Amino acid sequence: MDHPLVRSEGVTETLTAPPSAPGSWERFESLYRSSRDDVYAYVCTLLRDPAAAEDVTALAFERAYRRRRTFDRRRGEERAWLFGIARNAALDELRRRRRVATLVGEPSDVEPVPDDEGAEVALRRTAVQAALAGLPAREREIVALKFHAGLTNAELARVLGVSESNAGTLLYRTMEKLRTACNATA
Amino acid sequence: MRLLDHDEPMDPEVAASLDAIDAVLAGEPVGAEYAELAEIALLLSAERPQARPAFAETMDERVARRFASVAPAAARKPGRRWRSAGIWEAAGAMAAGVAVIVGIAIVVGGHNGTSSESSSAAQYSSTSAASSAGSAAASAPAQRSASAPHRAQNSAAGAPAAIAPAATTASGSAATGSTALQPPTTGRKVVQSAQLQLAAPPNRIDDVAQQVYDVIGELNGIVNSSTVTQTGGSDGSANFQLSVPSASLGQAMSRLSSLNYASVLSRTDASQDVTDQYGAAQRALSDARALRTSLLGQLANATTTEQVDSLKAQIHDAEASISSDEATLARLNHQVGFSQLALDISARSAPPPAPHHSGGFGIGRAAHDAGRVLTVAAGVALIALAALTPVALVVALLWWVGSAVRRRRREQALDSA
Numbered sequence: 321m322d323h324p325l326v327r328s329e330g331v332t333e334t335l336t337a338p339p340s341a342p343g344s345w346e347r348f349e350s351l352y353r354s355s356r357d358d359v360y361a362y363v364c365t366l367l368r369d370p371a372a373a374e375d376v377t378a379l380a381f382e383r384a385y386r387r388r389r390t391f392d393r394r395r396g397e398e399r400a401w402l403f404g405i406a407r408n409a410a411l412d413e414l415r416r417r418r419r420v421a422t423l424v425g426e427p428s429d430v431e432p433v434p435d436d437e438g439a440e441v442a443l444r445r446t447a448v449q450a451a452l453a454g455l456p457a458r459e460r461e462i463v464a465l466k467f468h469a470g471l472t473n474a475e476l477a478r479v480l481g482v483s484e485s486n487a488g489t490l491l492y493r494t495m496e497k498l499r500t501a502c503n504a505t506a
Numbered sequence: 507m508r509l510l511d512h513d514e515p516m517d518p519e520v521a522a523s524l525d526a527i528d529a530v531l532a533g534e535p536v537g538a539e540y541a542e543l544a545e546i547a548l549l550l551s552a553e554r555p556q557a558r559p560a561f562a563e564t565m566d567e568r569v570a571r572r573f574a575s576v577a578p579a580a581a582r583k584p585g586r587r588w589r590s591a592g593i594w595e596a597a598g599a600m601a602a603g604v605a606v607i608v609g610i611a612i613v614v615g616g617h618n619g620t621s622s623e624s625s626s627a628a629q630y631s632s633t634s635a636a637s638s639a640g641s642a643a644a645s646a647p648a649q650r651s652a653s654a655p656h657r658a659q660n661s662a663a664g665a666p667a668a669i670a671p672a673a674t675t676a677s678g679s680a681a682t683g684s685t686a687l688q689p690p691t692t693g694r695k696v697v698q699s700a701q702l703q704l705a706a707p708p709n710r711i712d713d714v715a716q717q718v719y720d721v722i723g724e725l726n727g728i729v730n731s732s733t734v735t736q737t738g739g740s741d742g743s744a745n746f747q748l749s750v751p752s753a754s755l756g757q758a759m760s761r762l763s764s765l766n767y768a769s770v771l772s773r774t775d776a777s778q779d780v781t782d783q784y785g786a787a788q789r790a791l792s793d794a795r796a797l798r799t800s801l802l803g804q805l806a807n808a809t810t811t812e813q814v815d816s817l818k819a820q821i822h823d824a825e826a827s828i829s830s831d832e833a834t835l836a837r838l839n840h841q842v843g844f845s846q847l848a849l850d851i852s853a854r855s856a857p858p859p860a861p862h863h864s865g866g867f868g869i870g871r872a873a874h875d876a877g878r879v880l881t882v883a884a885g886v887a888l889i890a891l892a893a894l895t896p897v898a899l900v901v902a903l904l905w906w907v908g909s910a911v912r913r914r915r916r917e918q919a920l921d922s923a
Contacts, residue, residue: 364555411916457923
């Protein structure tokens, strides 16, 4: 893994592990250890349903395990490949929701502010939560991939199927939209 | 917001902002102009959902088991998994199976047809007709193609087909084991005959001759005449004039062509349509009988001696004609019912072929069989490939369309979420 792995827990062991053959079990396990929490965070932000996010995350890893021998490094890094699978699984879940017309309970968009935070910070955090909740799913996905899954701009572009510069532009526009929304809330 | 579908050059301000975001996420300081952006980035990162410890443990266990047990996520949508994987596998297996079956059927069927056609084309060459048949159509010498040696020729007025006399000859090894020709005889009176020349070792002339007797006896045939000469030296011969039931001519030729110790030198099959002769004889017989009946009536009414004598003479002539016509019909019936077969056996010092029924097996035959098996296998594979190619193209097209539709629906689901 040559990308910064700073988010998921239990990563240090995999960073020192010797490189193994593509499609091997060791490689998959390393990918799992380094990406489990990131995948969950991305899917949960996209679906806004923790229970469904757990199911989709499990399904994504199982699919990745089944298809691990089809991974082609020439087409991108493993993390981008994994998040592509997770994205398809999440979008399938969204489609399933549309078909069955099930009312999905969404988590509260604004979580309670810890008492130890300052009033200003709490206010800003509330504003960001509200702005994030107000974003369309496609822009919320960009935020999830960048800030919750920790993908680089190149990986983000790979998952979304656009060029890196376009991915950067999309991210910039989303951030501008969030900033505007936060300022309006304030 | 729509995804950009083209690669735009990145604005310097955008690039700087992105760099600032990456810097703040990496814990590095950023300029004051990006303070607000950095704050939002940090707050967004702080909003990262955390997985429940129980879920993490469950996932760890499942991964440790390598998803061996029935996974809840997978078990929740068994039908979908079956549709996504099983259908394609089943369809592919079915298509491959059908292609292989079709290939085998084509190869086997094509092999039989090709063999039959090639044997006719290779083993038989046309010869001229043997004799006249008494009719215009039948009297002309006819050249017959090997693939259709006795094909009926219809007149322009739609008259019954007249089968001209024809003969086909095969010689040498090409005649060995060939099946007897069977001209179309439906509704026709056809006289068939054949000539067969065999070669056998001088000391085996008697054995071969005895086999000829046995075969003809088993087929209820008649040995009209035979001459068997064995000198004990390097020469010898045997000649047979045989009559066999026409229905058994093919079988007789086949069996006589495969006698032990004998090899076929040449073989001639001939046929002659005598339908016209037969019909003419029948009409003549009918006319003669009618004339005799009429003369008998006149004789009963005759009043003078001269009339009686004259009528008796005419009746005698009519009866002679009747006898002649009946003899002609009987001869034709015999010729049609029994085919004449001339068989000559000559001594030849060359090593005889192995007995046909010995079932010998050697390296050469094994190599031949192996080559044949490989040829058939290659043919089946080629035909299967030809049959599978369009199927594969259709499957690939359906897969591509299905993928595009699925991708589009996913994007639509994201837009409407």
